[in-house]
Amino acid sequence: METAKKPLRVIDSNTEVSPQEKAFLVHGTKKFPIYAEYASKYSLFFRHEKNHHIVVTDKPLNLLIQNNGDSVELGPCRVLTGPDLNGYAGRLVFTKNVYDIQSLLWDKKIVDLQSAFKGLPAILERKSKIRKFFKNFTADLAYDLSAYKKIFDDLDSQYREEPKEVKTSVQRAIIDSEGRKFIKFFHETVEELNSIVAGFSQEEHQQHGYYFRKQLWNFIMCCALMTRTNLKPRGYAGDSAMMKMIYLDDFQGETTFCKLMQEYTIKVPAAQSVRNRRTLIMDMLHKFSRTHCLARQEKIKILSIACGPAFEIEDILRSPDEFEKYHFTLLDQDPRALKDAAEFVSDIEKKFDASACIDYVNTSVRLMLGKTPFKNDPGKFHFIYSMGLFDYLSTPVATAIINKLFQLLVPGGKLVVGNFHVSNPSKHFMEYWGDWHLIHRTEQEFKNLLSESSTAEVSVIFEDTGSQMFLDIKNHKTCH
Numbered sequence: 001m002e003t004a005k006k007p008l009r010v011i012d013s014n015t016e017v018s019p020q021e022k023a024f025l026v027h028g029t030k031k032f033p034i035y036a037e038y039a040s041k042y043s044l045f046f047r048h049e050k051n052h053h054i055v056v057t058d059k060p061l062n063l064l065i066q067n068n069g070d071s072v073e074l075g076p077c078r079v080l081t082g083p084d085l086n087g088y089a090g091r092l093v094f095t096k097n098v099y100d101i102q103s104l105l106w107d108k109k110i111v112d113l114q115s116a117f118k119g120l121p122a123i124l125e126r127k128s129k130i131r132k133f134f135k136n137f138t139a140d141l142a143y144d145l146s147a148y149k150k151i152f153d154d155l156d157s158q159y160r161e162e163p164k165e166v167k168t169s170v171q172r173a174i175i176d177s178e179g180r181k182f183i184k185f186f187h188e189t190v191e192e193l194n195s196i197v198a199g200f201s202q203e204e205h206q207q208h209g210y211y212f213r214k215q216l217w218n219f220i221m222c223c224a225l226m227t228r229t230n231l232k233p234r235g236y237a238g239d240s241a242m243m244k245m246i247y248l249d250d251f252q253g254e255t256t257f258c259k260l261m262q263e264y265t266i267k268v269p270a271a272q273s274v275r276n277r278r279t280l281i282m283d284m285l286h287k288f289s290r291t292h293c294l295a296r297q298e299k300i301k302i303l304s305i306a307c308g309p310a311f312e313i314e315d316i317l318r319s320p321d322e323f324e325k326y327h328f329t330l331l332d333q334d335p336r337a338l339k340d341a342a343e344f345v346s347d348i349e350k351k352f353d354a355s356a357c358i359d360y361v362n363t364s365v366r367l368m369l370g371k372t373p374f375k376n377d378p379g380k381f382h383f384i385y386s387m388g389l390f391d392y393l394s395t396p397v398a399t400a401i402i403n404k405l406f407q408l409l410v411p412g413g414k415l416v417v418g419n420f421h422v423s424n425p426s427k428h429f430m431e432y433w434g435d436w437h438l439i440h441r442t443e444q445e446f447k448n449l450l451s452e453s454s455t456a457e458v459s460v461i462f463e464d465t466g467s468q469m470f471l472d473i474k475n476h477k478t479c480h
Contacts, residue, residue, distance in 0.1 A: 019105045022049075024064040025092075026073065034089075036065065038105055042098050042113065043080075045088040053089075060095060068108050074099055130211045137196060138215045141189055145219050148182055152257040171256055179260050186264055194428050209432045220433060223261035224252040229434040237436045238388055240309040240337035246274045247311045265434075269465040270426035276463035277387050277418060280470065282315035288383055288414050289325060299327040299357060303408065305365055305386035305401075305417075307332045310341035312387075313356070314348055323354040329381070331361040338362055365389065365401050381408050385416040391438040395449070402449045406456065406473060415473040419446050424467045446471055 019038070024031040025046070033049035044063075062075030074097070079090040098113040127135075152174070159170045197208060213220060213230065220226045225245050229237050245252070246266055253259035265271065289300055304310060307330040317323055332338050338360045345356055384405050390398050405415055420427075422440045430436040443460045446469060450456060457474040 021065055021105060023066070026062040026064050026075070027059065031064065036063070036092070036105075037088075038101055039088075039091050041100060041102055042093070044092040044101055045085070046090060046092055048089050061092075063092060065104070067104070067110060072110065074110070126207060127211060129207050131208070134196060134208055134211075137192070138212055142215055142219075144185070144189075145216070148185070149219070149222070149257045152178075152182075152260070153255060156255050171259075174256055175259065175263075179256065179263075182260055183264055186260075190429050190433075193432060194425075197428055197432070205431060209435070212432045213435060216433075219261070222253070222255075222258045223265050224258070225262060225265045226434050229430075229436045232435075234334060234336065236392075237434075238308075238392070239334060240332075240340045243274065243308045243388070244311070244340070246271045247278070247309070249275065268426040268429055269467045270420070270424055270430060273420075273463050273465045273467035274388070276465060277468060277470070278312045278315055280461075280463050281312050281385055281387065281416065284414070284416055284472070285316060285383055285385075292382060292412055292414075294382075300325055300383060301327045301329070301381045301410075303329045303331065303381040303384040303405075305331050305384065305405065306389035307341055308337050308388065309344055311344065313341075313345055317348055317352070317354075317356060320352050320354045323349075323352065323356050326357065328356065328358040329361060330358060331363065331365070333362070333364040335362050366397065369400055369404055380410040380413070382410055382413045383416075384408060384413070387418045390417055390419045390446075390449075391440075393439065395445075399449045399451070402471075403451050406450065406453065406475065409475040411455075411475060413475045415475075416470055417473075418468050418470045420467060421462070421469045426467065441469075443469060 021036045023034055023036045023046075025034055026032075032053075034046040035049065037045045037047075039045040060076035060078060062073050063077055064071055064073045066072075075094065076096055077092045077094045080093060081090050085091060100109075100111040100113065103109045103111040155174055156171070159167055162170065197205065200208065220230055225242065228239075228242050228245070232239075234241075249266055251259040251263045251266075253262050285302070292300070294300065304312075310330055313328070316326065330338065330341055332341070342358075342360060345358060349356055386405075390402070393401065402415075402417060405417070409415055420438050420440050422442050424438075424440055427438075427440060430438070446460065447458060450458060450471070450473060455475050457476045459472045460469050461472055462469050
């Protein structure tokens with residue numbers, strides 16, 4: 001039996017028709033049959049069923065509608081009339097519980113706008129578990145940041161009407177003078193936070209981090225990077241847009257205070273380590289390409305796992321000749337990350353008037369465990385790397401994936417995977433300010449991810465800040 005096709009969710013398209021639901025408007029004991037359709041996220045258009053017109057009044061009505069086989073009565077609601085009805089009899093808006101019409105019609109879920117308040121008692125109760133000295137620290141920090149922000153904002157207002165070049169120069173002068181003092185003050189508060197929470201359990205970190213962000217939310221939203229790590233618009237931390245901010249190393253922000261918050265955030269050791277690993281991967285690959293034996297005319301097959309925006313491609317492809325040496329496979333579960341990478345590669349190709357050999361694979365690394373997901377099935381790779389994936393993987397998953405990747409190496413091939421070290425000095429800053437949580441490991445824990453193999457030669461190396469370590473794994477089977 002063929003399953004009915006679910007309607008598309010392109011609700012703003014001129015060619016897409018929203019689901020039309022047969023329903024009833026209920027007034028007392030009377031029920032008036034209608035056809036209800038999507039009008040907006042929180043309102044419905046309706047048409048009368050033939051010969052069943054309802055007299056529009058100011059009295060409240062209820063909506064009786066089918067939901068997953070059950071008749072559900074929603075309300076109260078009222079009817080709006082006017083010139084913008086596009087031929088409909090009226091528009092229904094709810095006057096008490098406000099329902100999400102998109103969820104109601106497409107997903108068959110009843111979601112009301114006020115549902116967030118149901119969890120409010122539990123949220124308010126959380127503060128009872130927060131240690132008093134931490135509350136005092138957070139309150140003092142909020143006060144101090146408010147004072148700094150007010151002064152910087154007042155200064156901004158004084159030169160707002162200046163010509164663009166003058167504004168830029170004046171702001172730069174403020175950043176280079178009083179801004180440096182603010183950065184020093186802010187760093188001291190981060191160091192104090194590190195000291196305060198050093199002995200907390202994992203549960204206490206979660207509780208206190210949640211409280212901290214609630215109290216300092218307005219300041220968090222002043223920083224472009226922290227805004228994205230907290231809101232997670234793609235559903236996860238470390239997306240390609242976040243990585244791009246860190247790689248570009250620029251101070252985004254509409255105000256001086258915002259620029260200073262962004263500057264500090266993208267200069268912490270963890271962020272610098274992200275930039276450092278680009279150079280590390282480039283150096284390792286170029287050294288590998290000079291020493292690995294290849295068949296004549298064979299390209300070096302490279303696999304990047306959780307590739308993100310793939311900015312390191314720019315470091316690797318430094319001349320037209322480099323384009324002929326490599327065959328890249330970029331894998332990521334986020335199609336937008338692959339789109340970012342493809343656009344970035346396109347710019348590099350235009351710069352050198354050359355074409356890169358690159359396959360883009362949209363899949364999860366977990367799916368790799370069952371089968372090879374590569375479009376052209378390259379089979380084995382000479383060089384495989386993953387810079388920012390293993391920080392999010394539990395030990396069982398990380399173990400399975402790293403061993404799968406090792407199996408994908410040709411004899412003499414190299415596997416390089418990164419993980420943040422337990423000594424990462426930015427750990428608490430990332431967690432408390434950024435709501436960015438990683439799985440930190442020791443060298444031995446990292447090494448233990450790879451099962452014993454008589455053909456594996458393993459070493460651990462660090463980038464310059466010492467925040468991140470990398471397993472340098474060589475399959476020392478001889479190549480023929």
